[in-house]
Amino acid sequence: MAATAISHLLPHIHRNGSLKSSSSPKDEKPRKGEDEEHFCTRRREEEKRMLADWEAGRRPLEPAEIAVDPSRKIVGHSSKHLRCEDFQLLKTLGTGTFARVWLARLANPKQEDDSKVFALKILRKVDVIRLKQVEHVRNERNVLAAVAGHPFITTMVASFQDRDSLYMLLDYCPGGEVFSYLRRARRFNEETSQFYAAEIVLILEFLHESQGVAYRDLKPENILIDGDGHLKLVDFGFAKKVDNQETYTLCGTPEYLAPEVIRNTGHGRAVDWWAFGILVYEFLVGQPPFWDQNPMKIYEQIVEGRIRYPSAMSQNARDIIGRLCTVDVSKRLGQIQGGSKTVKAHPWFSRINWDDLYHRRMKGPIIPHLRGPADTRNFDDYDPEPEGREPYTGQMFNKYDRSFEDF
Incomplete structure (x- = not known):
């Protein structure tokens, strides 16, 4: 089932980035004699x-x-x-x-x-x-x-x-939403899940530690696949620069909300690590761990924080999901001392070369079939x-x- 947003959500559709110069397009002034x-x-x-x-x-x-x-x-x-x-x-x-x-x-x-x-x-x-x-x-x-x-x-x-x-x-970004690929495949295998989860770790690391930004709406519908099979995070309508402060705006998608958002006790960047744990679970299982037709029932399950794992899920996958989806923010992986490095060092990511991944030297596991760039x-x-x-x-x-x- 597609997650239903609590607040207004916009689908954005996009692709890949680079700089070619450090000169500002708006620095230049009219030339001599130019009106x-x-x-x-x-x-x-x-x-x-x-x-x-x-x-x-x-x-x-x-x-x-x-x-x-x-x-x-x-x-x-x-x-x-x-x-x-x-x-x-x-x-x-x-x-x-x-x-x-x-x-x-x-x-x-x-x-x-x-x-x-x-x-x-x-x-x-x-x-x-x-x-x-x-x-x-x-x-x-x-x-x-x-x-x-x-x-x-x-x-x-x-x-x-x-x-x-x-x-x-x-x-x-011509590949479309990760959500569509996940629904067609029902679930991703562990290697595909690890690859795409690792790219998201690099996104959250940069947003949190370089920019002080909480993204606040991580879910498969907001992740696109580009022509080379890599991820692109889109829809920054709920993103907010919070640094180490807390904010109280209720926004996000029910299945992905962190307990502190539901309790309205103030939240920060740690909500993204909770949502990341939910996303890893959905990659591997095909649906989020907390679900009910009634959103209030979903919130009750989230606040309780008890996740049931399929018997086939690996121990390392269970461990990283459990440590990310920890109700106590002070003990949540990614939020504890060491930040994103504690997530990258988890055994579930032992096969990831982080430098190769960042520089896109690793081939994406899902390559869209395209007739051309348009x-x-x-x-x-x-x-x-x-x-x-x-x-x-x-x-x-x-x-x-x-x-x-x-x-």
Whole structure:
């Protein structure tokens, strides 16, 4: 069964990341004798060229490269020149209450750029405001900017806006959701589970220890498979920079909620390690350990924290799941002294070469069958956008638009 989100969830669809320069796209000023109109046109064309070049030469970045200020990066920057009309919208990849994700390519591409595609997420400002999602959208954009270039996190290449909408240009991940592969296979074997779990460990290690970010919505539906069979974590709508502090917002998916979220006693990054344990169990068994038609029954099971393991599950798998899904946060693997290193050192991961994995030298266990980089066979079809939607009025612009300045 697909998990049902407690709060608003958006499907995002994306792909692989890299930097090509440390110079800022927004540092440059008009050349001598160049008027503002010519400057904007030139910068717009230069940015489109950079996008095409980036897509052609992606590579995983080292953590120190990712940590560069987003305003100094070619990926993750806020563009003051790009416009929606710079892209040809090919097909809807996913929809939410206030967003739609499109497969897109540069408008009027050169022949060599015809197969270079992106995922363009369009968020209508009026809907973001009406649904009180301004803070979540800002958090998502800022976190994605900060982590742009990580090998297993969707890369936000650029963000921009116009009067009515916000845009996030992301890498396209053509393999679709891990959830779909898991349902077709019923369960993953131990080797596949270890490989994908290890990539998630590297994601959480970076988010927690380099960025101080709690992801807060880990589940198979938010993990995509790229064309090379590696994972990409998407949907950062609930991600929040918390450092060592606690937050109280109730968000996530019932089967994956940590006990401290349900009790509303304050939670931090440790919720991701609990959810990771649930995910490992679902990889190996085919369903989460806590389940009931009634969400309240699920919460009761989670707070009790008693997991039943199939007899065929290995002892090392049982041990790592049990140590991750520990109700006492102070004893939870990943949260105890040593952080992510304690997870990486667990015997269940003894066959993983972490450096080779980070640099994608290991072949992914599931390679999607694709006709080309723009193949959308792993995504559903969606109805066209409804007409006659609420306008973004001048009054709303004056009251709220400053909240979107960093787009």
